[in-house]
Amino acid sequence: MEKSQVQISCKNLWKVFGPKGASLVGSPDASLPPADLQEKTGCVVAIRDVSFEVARGEVFVVMGLSGSGKSTLIRSLTRLVDVDAGEIELCQRDVRKADKNQLRDIRRHNVSMVFQQFALFPHRRVVDNVAFGLEIQGVKKADRYRKVDELLQIVGLSGFANSFPSELSGGMQQRVGLARALAVDPEVLLFDEAFSALDPLIRREMQDQVIHLQEQLHKTVVFVSHDLDEALKLGDRIAIMRNGAFVQVGTPEEVVGAPKDGYVAAFTRDVSRSKVLTARWAMQTPKYGNLSSYEDRIVSPTTLLQGVLPVVLASELPVGVVDTNGRLIGELDRRSVLAAINDGPSDAEVNENHLVPAAANWREEVAK
Amino acid sequence: MTVLAEPNEQVELATMPDLPPDRRTTKTTVSKLAQTRWSGLFIFFLAIVISAIYGGFHSGFPTSLVPNIATWFNSIANWITVHQSTAPFFVHFLTPIGNWLGNSVNALTDVLNWLSWPGVIAVFAGTAVLSGKWRVGIFVVIAMIYFGLIGLWAASMSTLALMSVAVLISVVLGVPLGIAAAASRVVEEAIRPVLDLMQMLPAFAYLVPIVLLFGIGNAGGIIATVIYAIAPVIRLTMLGIHSVPYETVEAGKSFGSNRWQLLRKVQLPMALKPIVLGINQVIMMALSVVVIASMIGTGGLGDPILQALSIVDVGDALVAGVAIVFLAMILDRIVSAVAENVGRNVSSKGQRQLISPRNLRILVGAFVIVAIALGNLVGGGGSFPPGLSLSLSSPVNSFLSFLQSHLYHFSSMPIIGGTSNLSSFTTLEILNPLTRILGDIPWWLAIFGTGVIGYLIAGWRRAVLVCIGVTAIGVLGMWTDASVTLAQVLIALVMCLAIGIPLGICAYWWPTLEKVLRPILDVLQTMPAFVYLIPVVLFFSVGNMAGVTASFVYALAPAVRLTNLGLRQIKVDMIEAGNSFGATRLQMLRKVELPAARSTIILAINQTIMLVLAEVIVAGLVGAGGLGYDVVVGLGRDEFGLGLSAGLAIVVLGIVFDRLTQGRPAGRRG
Amino acid sequence: MSIKSSRALRLKRLVRWGGAIAAGTVLLSACGSSSSSTATTAPKPTITLVTNSWEGSLANNVVAQYVIEKDLHYPVKLLDLAEIPAWPATASGSVSAVLEVWGHYNHYQTYVVGNHEVINAGLEGPTGNIGWYIPTYLLKSHPELATWQGVKADWQLFVTPQTAPQGEFLDGAPSYVTNDAALVKTLGINMKVVYAGSEAAQLSQIETAYKAKKPIIFYWYTPQYFNHVYSFSQVTLPPFTQACAKLPAADINCAYPPYYLYKIMNSKLPTTAPSVAKFIQAFNWTAADQNSVSYDMAVNKLSGPAAAAKFVNSHQSLVQSWINGAPTAKKAPVLGT
Numbered sequence A: 001m002e003k004s005q006v007q008i009s010c011k012n013l014w015k016v017f018g019p020k021g022a023s024l025v026g027s028p029d030a031s032l033p034p035a036d037l038q039e040k041t042g043c044v045v046a047i048r049d050v051s052f053e054v055a056r057g058e059v060f061v062v063m064g065l066s067g068s069g070k071s072t073l074i075r076s077l078t079r080l081v082d083v084d085a086g087e088i089e090l091c092q093r094d095v096r097k098a099d100k101n102q103l104r105d106i107r108r109h110n111v112s113m114v115f116q117q118f119a120l121f122p123h124r125r126v127v128d129n130v131a132f133g134l135e136i137q138g139v140k141k142a143d144r145y146r147k148v149d150e151l152l153q154i155v156g157l158s159g160f161a162n163s164f165p166s167e168l169s170g171g172m173q174q175r176v177g178l179a180r181a182l183a184v185d186p187e188v189l190l191f192d193e194a195f196s197a198l199d200p201l202i203r204r205e206m207q208d209q210v211i212h213l214q215e216q217l218h219k220t221v222v223f224v225s226h227d228l229d230e231a232l233k234l235g236d237r238i239a240i241m242r243n244g245a246f247v248q249v250g251t252p253e254e255v256v257g258a259p260k261d262g263y264v265a266a267f268t269r270d271v272s273r274s275k276v277l278t279a280r281w282a283m284q285t286p287k288y289g290n291l292s293s294y295e296d297r298i299v300s301p302t303t304l305l306q307g308v309l310p311v312v313l314a315s316e317l318p319v320g321v322v323d324t325n326g327r328l329i330g331e332l333d334r335r336s337v338l339a340a341i342n343d344g345p346s347d348a349e350v351n352e353n354h355l356v357p358a359a360a361n362w363r364e365e366v367a368k
Numbered sequence B: 001m002t003v004l005a006e007p008n009e010q011v012e013l014a015t016m017p018d019l020p021p022d023r024r025t026t027k028t029t030v031s032k033l034a035q036t037r038w039s040g041l042f043i044f045f046l047a048i049v050i051s052a053i054y055g056g057f058h059s060g061f062p063t064s065l066v067p068n069i070a071t072w073f074n075s076i077a078n079w080i081t082v083h084q085s086t087a088p089f090f091v092h093f094l095t096p097i098g099n100w101l102g103n104s105v106n107a108l109t110d111v112l113n114w115l116s117w118p119g120v121i122a123v124f125a126g127t128a129v130l131s132g133k134w135r136v137g138i139f140v141v142i143a144m145i146y147f148g149l150i151g152l153w154a155a156s157m158s159t160l161a162l163m164s165v166a167v168l169i170s171v172v173l174g175v176p177l178g179i180a181a182a183a184s185r186v187v188e189e190a191i192r193p194v195l196d197l198m199q200m201l202p203a204f205a206y207l208v209p210i211v212l213l214f215g216i217g218n219a220g221g222i223i224a225t226v227i228y229a230i231a232p233v234i235r236l237t238m239l240g241i242h243s244v245p246y247e248t249v250e251a252g253k254s255f256g257s258n259r260w261q262l263l264r265k266v267q268l269p270m271a272l273k274p275i276v277l278g279i280n281q282v283i284m285m286a287l288s289v290v291v292i293a294s295m296i297g298t299g300g301l302g303d304p305i306l307q308a309l310s311i312v313d314v315g316d317a318l319v320a321g322v323a324i325v326f327l328a329m330i331l332d333r334i335v336s337a338v339a340e341n342v343g344r345n346v347s348s349k350g351q352r353q354l355i356s357p358r359n360l361r362i363l364v365g366a367f368v369i370v371a372i373a374l375g376n377l378v379g380g381g382g383s384f385p386p387g388l389s390l391s392l393s394s395p396v397n398s399f400l401s402f403l404q405s406h407l408y409h410f411s412s413m414p415i416i417g418g419t420s421n422l423s424s425f426t427t428l429e430i431l432n433p434l435t436r437i438l439g440d441i442p443w444w445l446a447i448f449g450t451g452v453i454g455y456l457i458a459g460w461r462r463a464v465l466v467c468i469g470v471t472a473i474g475v476l477g478m479w480t481d482a483s484v485t486l487a488q489v490l491i492a493l494v495m496c497l498a499i500g501i502p503l504g505i506c507a508y509w510w511p512t513l514e515k516v517l518r519p520i521l522d523v524l525q526t527m528p529a530f531v532y533l534i535p536v537v538l539f540f541s542v543g544n545m546a547g548v549t550a551s552f553v554y555a556l557a558p559a560v561r562l563t564n565l566g567l568r569q570i571k572v573d574m575i576e577a578g579n580s581f582g583a584t585r586l587q588m589l590r591k592v593e594l595p596a597a598r599s600t601i602i603l604a605i606n607q608t609i610m611l612v613l614a615e616v617i618v619a620g621l622v623g624a625g626g627l628g629y630d631v632v633v634g635l636g637r638d639e640f641g642l643g644l645s646a647g648l649a650i651v652v653l654g655i656v657f658d659r660l661t662q663g664r665p666a667g668r669r670g
Numbered sequence C: 001m002s003i004k005s006s007r008a009l010r011l012k013r014l015v016r017w018g019g020a021i022a023a024g025t026v027l028l029s030a031c032g033s034s035s036s037s038t039a040t041t042a043p044k045p046t047i048t049l050v051t052n053s054w055e056g057s058l059a060n061n062v063v064a065q066y067v068i069e070k071d072l073h074y075p076v077k078l079l080d081l082a083e084i085p086a087w088p089a090t091a092s093g094s095v096s097a098v099l100e101v102w103g104h105y106n107h108y109q110t111y112v113v114g115n116h117e118v119i120n121a122g123l124e125g126p127t128g129n130i131g132w133y134i135p136t137y138l139l140k141s142h143p144e145l146a147t148w149q150g151v152k153a154d155w156q157l158f159v160t161p162q163t164a165p166q167g168e169f170l171d172g173a174p175s176y177v178t179n180d181a182a183l184v185k186t187l188g189i190n191m192k193v194v195y196a197g198s199e200a201a202q203l204s205q206i207e208t209a210y211k212a213k214k215p216i217i218f219y220w221y222t223p224q225y226f227n228h229v230y231s232f233s234q235v236t237l238p239p240f241t242q243a244c245a246k247l248p249a250a251d252i253n254c255a256y257p258p259y260y261l262y263k264i265m266n267s268k269l270p271t272t273a274p275s276v277a278k279f280i281q282a283f284n285w286t287a288a289d290q291n292s293v294s295y296d297m298a299v300n301k302l303s304g305p306a307a308a309a310k311f312v313n314s315h316q317s318l319v320q321s322w323i324n325g326a327p328t329a330k331k332a333p334v335l336g337t
Ligand SMILES: Nc1ncnc2c1ncn2[C@@H]1O[C@H](COP(=O)(O)OP(=O)(O)OP(=O)(O)O)[C@@H](O)[C@H]1O
Pocket: A017, A018, A044, A045, A046, A064, A065, A066, A067, A068, A069, A070, A071, A072, A073, A226, A359, A360, A362, A366
């Protein structure tokens, strides 16, 4: 990735909750299994030596089970949670070294966030919820209301400007949350399980809306989710998190096609691989040198395997994979395609990898 | 209405306004609302004009409209006086109850004496330790040794016995009443005004009839205490049962449980926390009437305070006052500890403990037995060894006179120039004019004016209620005195809020401050008001400023606590959302936190008013006049009618304020 | 054991314990009542004397307690009680006697004249002298303040923020009937009465003025132990007359009547404890005697029994006359006191 294109860059982030805090960073104790560590020190390592970069316009999805540290990670990007070690750069600004004013400036102008439970202000009308960020920046009332109008139209809530959040359905509320985040026109958008609280139909609608917006706006997005379908649908790249560490980072195809270990495999086992993997993934070195040998049996490398399948099944002969320049880059046959589709991990493989037990719902506890 | 540390925080639930049902404001209802509102206002003004023509522009309430209620009350009291020893209802019903109550206190005192002082300390500290609260245990030991050291062991034990019986009776009566009220709307509606009355009617006003009916001493003391203190346990039981989620109740029903099973196995266990809070409140309130109880011969810790007052010895009064504070804290903390232990999740992570629970139990048991034996064999039984004593009163007194000589007079402080100047300024420039203005408002304007205010902030029904209330004050013959009291209440309220809310905010920003404030607020709230009669007069002179100060001191705590609580209860994600947009601390406060904590802050205002009103009596004792003085005179000169009328006027003022402040949240949804 | 069920179990245990404690209390109280009923058949009942909220009342009681316990061999209990409840309590017998009563015409009519449940036990000795007082230092600098005419002329001296632009007249304990508001009006003095609401508040106010040697005028009375600590002088008012006493309360224009302090006791006391009844009827001493005991307790910080012992040892013959002497003269309180 080119330097100028990098919007978010994190190096060796650590976050430890508990009495020992920062002193555990990098120590041998830190690599104990979580339960033992909790027993011994009363600490939880929420982020463990995490490094990653996100390019401008990219959608980066972070996935993991409950308690794996996703929320902590996404919050640490704007220092809603302060990490114990590591470097964070956001829009070419060093977040960790920023003083109060700089940090406030970053939060006001560069990033905004959409929350799992919407986190709308119940005492403000929809307009004033959406206008909140602008109000904080000191934008004049008329100007902010103009902007809000525009946004409410985009998210399809034009008629509801004067309602209170509690008068809206969950899906509508999250649209308000989305509009609120977009109102300040940030370069980076952070979504913390933004759609988890919605029912499947509405969730899909919202995902489509994000995709649609992204086509127009090209924001840099970090999207936390525990729903693989959502991750695959939205993510340019996906990071799988476990016990605070990134287990695997890759394109949807890489994650589904070549899970690094049982934990990742367990995540992906129920995905229909034919809908994720492409021709490029299953292809082999072509047996025939020239394109003409494949006659009309050719597909592009980005064709999903489910699209390839009818072609391979229609004939005994191999199918050619041809890129946009018309060059032959590989070939597929019935066996290789079926193998790619069926190559999921076995049950035994999955079971021997103990999935991390769900962490206690600490957020509620803190709230208490 | 006293409130202590942690458990207190939710005390306020007791009078938490009922939240309005979900109302979706649509445009049509809004405009309809506006229409009725205007026509309503029109009717109000019409009424004002009519009564202005009728009543003219005189101040004060027309005497022709004041029936002689006080005389009527007096004749009731006289009837009781005459028939007290003959009427069968008194002789065969009330007197035996009184005797039984008195005897149970005596029996409990005997038990405490038999335990001997080391035994009592061991039992209480042991209970705390068994509930897993070592620190509470240590506090209990220190506080109880303090009782002994200041020479008030016996007095403390007799107050402890009296209060335990009063609290037990309150719980035994209050929980079922709360359940009944939760089960039936009718009961609830019927019970509510009675609770208001019991909680707000100053005990001074009904002390004499209680003595006539139940006799002096412990019996009368218990009845007076229960009347005053029972309300919170009823309210919180009701609240607790109401707050059990409907789904849970449904789940219970789905297994075919009957009403009784549902109550016992689902609702009560889940309402345990609020009920315990209610009990804590009962304890606090009960201990705040110790001094008053002692005026009708219950003895105990109130006696040394009254005796100290008669010779103007603040030191002695304070020493005994601290003992009351400690007693309140001991009972409060132990009840909370035990309740927490009952409700605790047993299978919580196996923290390694020094001693297994079983061994701990055996150890504590053994310790208690040894302590009792030691106390009875060596320690001289119930009484604390007189050799061990501590004299705190003279240092306290010299400190106070040092303070007075440095704070009272002119040049002693920059700008305000000493409390005497501060007091003169406030009296001359604020209190006197305000009292005059309130007193000069024509009665009809006062009635309808408050009605209009009530209508604007709380709607039709409450406006009518408020009008009736204000009229009732006039009919009770308390118009002028109520305006004197009202002026003080308003100023004290403004002071409490102006200082309490910012303090609450600061405590929210800086948790260390909260830790520092907590014990101070505890003491302010549980210290019997009688103790600070003298200091208040020393610094602010006899008069209405002294009354305002006393009320301010007493009512500051809920303003601070509830503001703080409201802010701390805001959901974390809302604060994160605010922060994530880069709001400054002040922006957060103004745009997010204060609006979000609005209903709790309104509750803070409501509670502060209630406490200020509760302190009107004390204002009467330091020369502030008004309704408080009338109540005090009622008791002092046996003018029962006057005292009761003034007491009822205080209750009415309280209800008016309460309904007005509670009315506000109904407007929009938050 | 699941969490829920264990919690329910614990709750059950708590309820059971609570029940046990309640039952225990009931049982114990039953025992208590039986033991107290046996106590009444015992030859020597406990003598209960009421201590009111002023120091002189305590002085009477500690001395009486000392003598009754030492010489008459009855157990004595001193009970702190407000003035009003003391009357029904004496009537019902839960209190044996009150050794210093100020006025209380109405109660006297109900309980002594009316239903005979209370006996007038004769005069205590001191005469209560109620009136207007000023600190003596003020009289030194303003000799004209010895009379009400002087006060009328010098009213500006007493202006306070509370009463501005009028002078302030400080009233005290609300349990006393005061005529000061009427007096100020009928004598035409430009002053307003401020009711301190409690004697403690009034005393603190007087002390503050006294320390700063400021002018102050107030309602006060003797005997009062504070007269030992501070030096107060009385302001002469128009002399008390019967005719004036009969005026409506708002029109009174003369000095307060003398209060002949008296004793009351339960009407059954002469049969249940004859020697004590006799003692109470004979008990009689001077204001100076009372003040010396008060002073020993309040200022010299002697305990009650110690102060009593000191007094009894130095007044043997007086004490003998209480035990063997004749009852003191009786005087009923007059209307308006
Ligand atoms: N403020 C805190 N104090 C203590 N522990 C915390 C705190 N915040 C997070 N943790 C712990 O850090 C770990 C990671 O939490 P985090 O909320 O980041 O997980 P998550 O992946 O977002 O989970 P979920 O899917 O449930 O939202 C958890 O074990 C949690 O208990």
